[in-house]
Amino acid sequence: MTNRATTNSGRQCGGLAYVEDNDADAMMIETAVQQSNCVYDLTRYSSVAGFLDYLDATGAGETVQPEAVLLDINLPDGSGFEVLQVIRQAYSPEELPVAVFSGGESNADIHRAYDLGANLYLNKPMEFSEYRRRIAGICGFFSRLTRSREVE
Template structure:
């Protein structure tokens, strides 16, 4: 799942994850507060949550903080997917217990490779944890 207020970025991520052979169920939302409410209401949690930083209402850091301080959600793997390369943003993400921080590449092919690599890594990490 991706939470990003930029609909075009959500569609690009969806397109990148529709790459043949990835076999990924992808959802996105433009509203962090709406997603948090759905989680609190018992919605199925995603296997992996990606957050943009700069969003109205609640930014990615605020969403991450709520998730990591809510006992029912704190084990949800959450990463930041942002255009920001600022060291203070990267540090803030890890201080809030983000599992990873990815800087979005400019070219679509790089974005696709990045997301497919992330998905492959995460699947292998999950399998290793349950083996």
């Protein structure tokens, strides 16, 4: 688990938990977040088990719930779809938004993610400039959801 905290000034999204097993992708996510200045607290979980333990601790009030989750689908100890199901059993899409950010482009995966309650599904691009653009877009999307919750 990697934890990065900075100040909240100028950030689009507050706490973002992300589930990503691939170190290269994790480094790209962290670099994109840092360069786009869109998140003030970024926490990585590299396995389904690690994230589910964190989610249990959040539900028990032992740790702070993230504002949003960025979720890979293909994980070494399970599927991101399993994680998404667990999240949706405890939180609505408004309470805890989830963006699936995966290398898979199959229509079946995309439909399954939305059927399970994903707020957003984006494919991981190959070029870093596009990777950064998509991460910034995800942060902006989460920020708009968070602001709309605060207005209600």
